[in-house]
Amino acid sequence: MRKxxxxxxxxxxLWSCFSAASRLKSGTEKEYQHMLRYIPYFRGVVETVLATGKPGQKFIEICAKYLDNLVNAKERGYKTAVTTFCFSPVIFYAMDIMPICLEVISVMLTFTYKRGSADFLDFCNEAGFTETSCSSQRGSLGAYLAGVGADIDMIVTDTPGVCDTNANAFSFAAAYLNKPFFQLDMPPDLTGNRSDEYHREDYKALIAFLEEHSGRKLDLEKLRATLQEAEKQDELIAELEDLARFVPNPLPVTYNFFVYASRFLFAGMPECTGVLEAMLEVAKQxxxxxxxxxxxxxxxxxxxxxxIDHYVQSLKFWQMLDEYGICYQGNILSRSWASNAPHVKEYGTYEAAYSLHTDNLEKLIDDIALLNSRMPMIKSIRGPYDSPYMWLQDTLSLAKMYKADFIVYNGTPGCRNTWGMVKLLARDTEKEGFPTFIMYxxxxxxxxxxxETTRDRFLEFLTVRRLI
Ligand code: SF4
Incomplete structure (x- = not known):
C-alpha cells in the first residue's frame, strides 16, 4: 500500500469527510456553493444527497455519527466486530458491540474519493487474498489488514452457502489478523421446521460467542428495546413501500439507498428511525x-x-436515472421481509417473512434469529434460484407489484453464486415480459x-428495447 x-x-x-459534509448546509447557500468547489469529486454525492432536503441531511449526519462511533469505540468502552451488510446489527447494538460493516464502509470510501477504494482492494491481494473475490468487502478490509483502521476484537459473518466469496473474505481476515471468528450457516431451504430450528440453535451459539468475546451477558430487556425500535422501522418501511406503488412514484431515486444503508448502519437504533421518518414525511407530501x-x-x-446498486463514479448512475425519468422501484437490498411488508401481504408469503413479538421475552431470540435469516441476499440467494421464496420468485413478484417496465442486474465480478444463475434468471424474467439487462x-x-461504457451499454439496452 502506498505510504x-x-x-x-x-x-x-472517512469520519472527517462525512462530519464536514454533515455541516455544509449550516451556513448560507452562497457559502455552501463556495465550499462545493473544494470537494470536486465528493460534490456529486453531496449535492445529490442534500438535494433531497431533510432526509438527505439526516442521512449524512447518521453516516458521520456511525464513523464517530467507530473512531471512538474503544474510548467509549465498546468492543468491535467486523461484519457484513446481510447481518442485522440489532444484536450488536443490544450488546454494546460496535459493528464494522465492511461493505457500507467500502461504499462510503467510493463516494468520497476519486481514487475510490482501489488501494485497499489491492492491498488484500498483496496480503494473499484472491482478486476474484467480492470488491465490497475488500474495498475497506484492506485498511484493517494493513493496520490503519480500528482495533478489531472479533469477526462475525453469516454468508456460508449464500455467497462464498463474502464468507471467505471474513475467514481470511480472521486468520490473517488472528481474531476470534464466528459464522452463522444458512441451510438451502428458507422455510420449514428444520430450517427454523437450525436458525434458532445457530443464533444461540452466536450469542454465546458474543458473550464470551465481549465479556457481557445479553440483556434481554435491552434486546427487547432494540427490537421494538426495529419494529417501528419496519412499519415506516412498509409505509414507504406502499407509497412506491403509486403512479407516479413519489419516492426520489436515492430513497432506496437511504432505506437499506440506514438499516445496515443503525437497525434498531433511533438514528435509522429519524431518517425513515423524514423520508416518509416528504414522500407523503x-x-x-x-x-x-x-x-x-x-x-x-x-x-x-x-x-445491488452501482456506487462508483460519484453516483452518476443514479443521476442518469433522474436525467431519463427512470423511476427506481427498489432492489433486493431495500425490501423488508417483515410480515407487514406490502409484498408479503399482497402475495400472502407469511411463511417466508418474520414477525417480532416484543411483548414476549421468551421469544426474542427466536424472533431475532428469523429476522437475521431474512436479511437481503441471505433471504433470496441461499437456494436454487427458482425454488420457492428464492431469487426468481422474489424478483418477479416485486417487479410485478411495483409495475416495473424492466429489470436490471448489477453486482461484482466476485458474485459467483449469482453469476452462475443470472442468465437463467434473465431468461425466465424475459419470458414473463420483463426486458432484463445484465450489467458487467x-x-x-x-x-x-x-x-462511459457503463452508460453507453445501459442506454443502448433502453433504446433497443424501446424503453426510452
Ligand atoms: S453476492 Fe456479490 S456483492 Fe454480495 S457479497 Fe457476494 S460477491 Fe459481494
Whole structure:
C-alpha cells in the first residue's frame, strides 16, 4: 500500500469527510456553493444527497455519527466486530458491540474519493487474498489488514452457502489478523421446521460467542428495546413501500439507498428511525400533490433492480436515472421481509417473512434469529434460484407489484453464486415480459468498466428495447 495512505487513520479520515459534509448546509447557500468547489469529486454525492432536503441531511449526519462511533469505540468502552451488510446489527447494538460493516464502509470510501477504494482492494491481494473475490468487502478490509483502521476484537459473518466469496473474505481476515471468528450457516431451504430450528440453535451459539468475546451477558430487556425500535422501522418501511406503488412514484431515486444503508448502519437504533421518518414525511407530501420523486419531475419508465446498486463514479448512475425519468422501484437490498411488508401481504408469503413479538421475552431470540435469516441476499440467494421464496420468485413478484417496465442486474465480478444463475434468471424474467439487462460493471470498483461504457451499454439496452 502506498505510504501516503498509511499516514492517516482510515476511519478518522472517512469520519472527517462525512462530519464536514454533515455541516455544509449550516451556513448560507452562497457559502455552501463556495465550499462545493473544494470537494470536486465528493460534490456529486453531496449535492445529490442534500438535494433531497431533510432526509438527505439526516442521512449524512447518521453516516458521520456511525464513523464517530467507530473512531471512538474503544474510548467509549465498546468492543468491535467486523461484519457484513446481510447481518442485522440489532444484536450488536443490544450488546454494546460496535459493528464494522465492511461493505457500507467500502461504499462510503467510493463516494468520497476519486481514487475510490482501489488501494485497499489491492492491498488484500498483496496480503494473499484472491482478486476474484467480492470488491465490497475488500474495498475497506484492506485498511484493517494493513493496520490503519480500528482495533478489531472479533469477526462475525453469516454468508456460508449464500455467497462464498463474502464468507471467505471474513475467514481470511480472521486468520490473517488472528481474531476470534464466528459464522452463522444458512441451510438451502428458507422455510420449514428444520430450517427454523437450525436458525434458532445457530443464533444461540452466536450469542454465546458474543458473550464470551465481549465479556457481557445479553440483556434481554435491552434486546427487547432494540427490537421494538426495529419494529417501528419496519412499519415506516412498509409505509414507504406502499407509497412506491403509486403512479407516479413519489419516492426520489436515492430513497432506496437511504432505506437499506440506514438499516445496515443503525437497525434498531433511533438514528435509522429519524431518517425513515423524514423520508416518509416528504414522500407523503409528494403523494398528496401527485408529484413524482424523480429530480426532473416526470416519471417516464419504471425499473426494478434485482440485485445491488452501482456506487462508483460519484453516483452518476443514479443521476442518469433522474436525467431519463427512470423511476427506481427498489432492489433486493431495500425490501423488508417483515410480515407487514406490502409484498408479503399482497402475495400472502407469511411463511417466508418474520414477525417480532416484543411483548414476549421468551421469544426474542427466536424472533431475532428469523429476522437475521431474512436479511437481503441471505433471504433470496441461499437456494436454487427458482425454488420457492428464492431469487426468481422474489424478483418477479416485486417487479410485478411495483409495475416495473424492466429489470436490471448489477453486482461484482466476485458474485459467483449469482453469476452462475443470472442468465437463467434473465431468461425466465424475459419470458414473463420483463426486458432484463445484465450489467458487467463492478458496483464498487470503477477499474472494471469505465463510466462511459457503463452508460453507453445501459442506454443502448433502453433504446433497443424501446424503453426510452
Ligand atoms: S453476492 Fe456479490 S456483492 Fe454480495 S457479497 Fe457476494 S460477491 Fe459481494
Amino acid at each position: 501516503e495512505l498509511k499516514e492517516y487513520n482510515f476511519d478518522w479520515m 409528494n403523494a398528496l400533490e401527485g408529484k413524482s420523486g424523480i429530480a426532473g419531475g416526470t416519471e417516464k419508465v419504471r425499473s426494478f433492480f434485482c440485485y 460493471a463492478d458496483a464498487f470498483d470503477e477499474r472494471v468498466q469505465s463510466w
